[in-house]
Amino acid sequence: MAVVKMNQIKTTLAKSVRYIADPDKTRGGALVSSNYSDDVTDAGLLADRMMRTLDDAATSRRADGVLAHHVIQSFSPEDSARMTPERLHELGVRFADEITGGEYQYVIATHVDRGHTHNHIIICAASQLTGRRMRVRKDMLARWRTVSDRICLEEGLTVLPERPRGQRYGVSLAELYASAKGDAVKTRIRAVIDMAAAGSHDFDSFRRLLGDHGMRATVRGRHLTFHDTASGMKVRDVRLGRAYDELNIMARIGRGTVTAISFNRRLVARRDGDMLLVWIPGTGRRQTIAVPATRVVRDGDTYRAYLPKADPVTVMDGRGRYACRMDTGELHAHFAPLPIRSMGFPQSSVPESFGRSPAHRRWLEMRERQFARLDELTDRLNLASRLARRGLTVAQALAETDRRLQDAHDAFQAALVALDETASQHDGTVPAGLLEELKRHEARVEALAHERDLLRSLDAQASPIQAPPVQRRTGGRHRTPDPV
Template sequence: MAVTKIWAVTDSVSRVLSYAANPDKTIYSDICKALHYASYERKTVIGEENAMYVTGVNCTAETAFDEMKAVQERFDKTVGNVAYHAYQSFKTGEVTPQLAHKLGVELAKRMWGDQYQVLVATHFNTGTYHNHLVVNSVNMWNGKKFNCNEGAYWKLRSISDELCKENGLTVIKNPNGKTPRKLYFAEKNGEPTRYNLMREAIDKALTMSTNPKAFTYVMKQLGYVIDLNPYHKYATIRSVNSKKETRLYRLGEAYDRDAIYDRMRDTLRNNPQEAYRLYYEFTEKKSFGVTIQKAHFVKGNLKTAKKITGLKALYFRYLYLLGVLPKNKKHKPLSPEMREACRWLDRHTAQVQLICDNHLTDISSVESFIKNTDSEINLISDYRKMLYRDIDSCHDTDEKTKLVAKRDNCTKALAQLRKDRKTAARIIEDNPKIKENILIEENMRSRYFGLNKSRKRGYER
């Protein structure tokens, strides 16, 4: 099984203008970085053995940058998309380093033939074997630029799948499509993303479910509606608070309809008594680990203090529902939306800190803070420009040192102001979603806790 992706390597216009006097840092800076990253020695080491798997197709690996640069200069194609960066990632444990590199070189030859220069490097640093392919955007013979359209992407994936089939590797039947880079690494690191939370809920439900009816019930109590209807083409899952469904195969092979049925049968065959016990405890609401209490966020003494209102109260309530406050109480959010929001705790903590430090009470005060911060940024930026001019024209060493120190202080102040402005802008951006998540979580709490209070013990005859 191999996953593929390709994207353009293009230089920043602002950087070209800023470093125009230094040709080595202009047009080719990005392509050079891509080549350096692909052939970086530390990423091609297995244990203590220095095993370099770097191959040039239509070029020499050691001089790939100079050769690509020469072709671009020959045809005067040194601007725009200077190269393309593609990767081919294999399933963990399915290929050896040698086979992975061989498939990467063959992919480059079938995709770009003898028309384009390609550097192929095999990496092992992420725990999975994957190839990086850096492609010169300019044809070696006629100077035409490679047209990296949607068709090129599908061709790249098709060739990769063909190579996997030829070498007895699995092929993805239902590709997930393009995954944002940040989400990809969040999924890989096990952060509470939407898909990871779905997988976690399914895993938990399967430990106590021996039949589809029990599984569906437990999933609903965990905040998900799951459709395993065999007459539907795809099995789906969605949050009880959303109408958007996700096909189960997108969560992985272990979470598709057939795999779920197999795991239920295994539970029934291997340890049904444990599954029944867990199911009973779950339906008694003992496994949620939620402390039922009202949150009062006050200043000072509980009896005499004034209750907090405005944005501070909104964020404190939000952090309480996320399970962060109070620190001495352990409770977890119930809704999938709030569990996913745990990914952004650092972001929300910074927002609360800004609100408290600057006494921001509502959205209008946040907007005023942004305007004032913009004015301050402009003033300090103008002053720093003046310092730069003074430094250039100053010939006194001691005076120049003082000016440089002032410039550095301005740079630090600007960095903090820009950070605060970004946090303030996020307060405005996140405000509607926070209110929506609070409403969802409180509705689920009233539903679950109400169900728990009205539940009767024993059996009805």
């Protein structure tokens, strides 16, 4: 189905135009068009001409003003497979012509580097006819979506269903987690994270958007800690839900499923513009891969790169020449993969009001931990019994569960990204059906992650660590026992 969303560009117009016109995403630039220039091969020139229009505007250009509006028109994977990128680009040009009315300059680029085709449209904020600024009304996005829907329906494409006037479309992702966990205190934090993830293109811009709304994000190992400066509250990602950990936030920022690798800073050969050239371990520093800096989160000396799962990675030799292409899954033979974690909530589930005294409450929490250990032991025994009935070893079951867990997590990420795109159309709310689908995917991931952890416990029990030989004291001197 076609989805339309819009962001504002205030400081990085040239960078944004270069991004959407990227030849690797637009079939060598063949899927780039403009209504004010026949030459669309030079992104810098396109941005400069738009900036001149802004400088000549009657209201002038403020340092903190909006330079352009970035509109994204996304098509479903089914529609993307049914229609050629060229045809979807033509529909995007028609859409851009209608919403700008020939008054505002625009550049449109169709990206085909994901599982679904999508049009990026950058519209100058100043009229090339009158010099006046575009007035952004509250209902503008809804009106533009109506135009997109009409064009798509004429071509037989699917669109989002209309909701009755005045009726709420659904609930937000933040509200979903608040109701699921029985905790409304963190709803605002989740809502701010949702907004920042939808409006950012890398982790740094994500942090800046959080800061604009009174929140800080700190990287601590593989965890993110969010600090709400107004209330002073600090919350770790595991207390917010799986959609709010680093892995899935980077998927939401990148608008697609990602796979993660980690490496030490000593493996970074150099930085070349917006790319990090990284030595591939095990090649004797004879091969590198180029990792977009926008896909990287740094934690001290450790870098974590979140790469689009569907995109092969280009491998270069020591002289910077093309060597081969490698699937992201193959990278895990060289780089440490990041395992999918269980998202347990470590705080006690004993209500604050329980307990006649602090000592009594501590006793209740101790009993809760004992029951949790008994539950885990029961689960472990039941799992061992199932393996015996199926004739599987722990190692075989662990490999199978890891594969199923990865598939389930990919499905969760895809549903999460789709939910974000839909939420941008409905003031942060989404249909209940999409939320239920996300909850089902997440429950599946949690169940498989728990099963994997149980299998690891069984595997550890089956492979006890051998103790070193005991040194005995004889005649005032230490000696190692002779072998039998």
